[in-house]
Amino acid sequence: MxxxxxxxxxxxxxxxxxxxxxxxxxxxxxxxxxxxxxxxxxxxxxxxxxxxxxxxxxxxxxxxxxxxxxxxxxxxxxxxxxxxxxxxxxxxxxxxxxxxxxxxxxxxxxxxxxxxxxxxxxxxxxxxxxxxxxxxxxxxxxxxxxxxxxxxxxxxxxxxxxxxxxxxxxxxxxxxxxxxxxxxxxxxxxxxSYTAEKIVKQRYLLENTHRLKAMLYNLKLPDLIRFVPGLTLIFLNSLRQGSTFFLLQSYWENLKNIKTIFAERKHRLG
The missing domain is CATH 3.90.550.10 (Spore Coat Polysaccharide Biosynthesis Protein SpsA; Chain A)
Structure with a gap:
């Protein structure tokens, strides 16, 4: 089933x-x-x-x-x-x-x-x-x-x-x-994102914050390197769309919690 x-x-x-x-x-x-x-x-x-x-x-x-x-x-x-x-x-x-x-x-x-x-x-x-x-x-x-x-x-x-x-x-x-x-x-x-269409900026911030967090939690170095071109493209698109501030804010959200993120990464990956 x-x-x-x-x-x-x-x-x-x-x-x-x-x-x-x-x-x-x-x-x-x-x-x-x-x-x-x-x-x-x-x-x-x-x-x-x-x-x-x-x-x-x-x-x-x-x-x-x-x-x-x-x-x-x-x-x-x-x-x-x-x-x-x-x-x-x-x-x-x-x-x-x-x-x-x-x-x-x-x-x-x-x-x-x-x-x-x-x-x-x-x-x-x-x-x-x-x-x-x-x-x-x-x-x-x-x-x-x-x-x-x-x-x-x-x-x-x-x-x-x-x-x-x-x-x-x-x-x-x-x-x-x-x-x-x-x-x-x-x-x-x-x-x-039908249910989130009225909060576009918040959605963009959450999407990028959480997806980067998921990478840092779980991906080993070779896989992280594979994502570099994609992350670069996201940054270039943010310049075109006028959303760079929110993208950088998503980086900051993870950076300020980096100790907690690395602790979770160690717990998951050893």
Missing amino acids: VSILIQHKNGEKVLEACLRSLKENTSYKPLEVILLDNGSTDKSIEGVLEKFPWVKVIKNKKFVSLADGVNVGFGKAKGAYLMWLNNDTLMEKGWLEELVTALESKKEVAAVSPVILPMDAEPKKEARTYVEKISLIGACILINRRAWERVGGFDGENFKPAYGEENDWCYRARNAGFKLLEVRSSQVWHLG
Whole structure:
């Protein structure tokens, strides 16, 4: 069984579009879909229950970190395969079958993800190709329960309220000897940070602070060096976008906590 967990906080239209796409494009069985209402204040959940009665709902009265929300949802899931799916995604036919096939391809595969496309992108016909990755994108990630239980859950303490938790888990999985695959024959469209769109600056700061923290916690020197070109590109893009101040602030947030970060790194890597 595949258990799909969708976290949600407000916004009926985006959630309804996601669930409709999921229903129309997913034929894999057995399947359970769990909706974690993470502190919604509108009536979006009630509307969903009327239109999609096959969805199981877990309600949090107040918002918890995304990582803790996933841990709660996965703890109640029945499937041997566990998916974290964003509420602002759309799918193509056969997307899940391709992901399951990849996850079952080798015992050492801990998790897989599809190609994540922006909403305005045209679908691309791709052969069944698997690309090994250092980390996967949390918008849609399918995890083998066996790997989940061995690696442990998402870190809700160090990555609250959001961002970087999927990178941290992926790095930990690789350090435990597992592999991560991007499945080129599976595609999912992602609107992107729907619930955080009104706090763009805070989101940008959190994203970069937490993703750098995840690297420092988990990556050995060769992997850190591999990220240098990407970090350089992020810096150059920040100059173009006018967000350099917030990027530098994210560096400072980690620098001022460097002793704590190195202590955690030593605990994890030895």
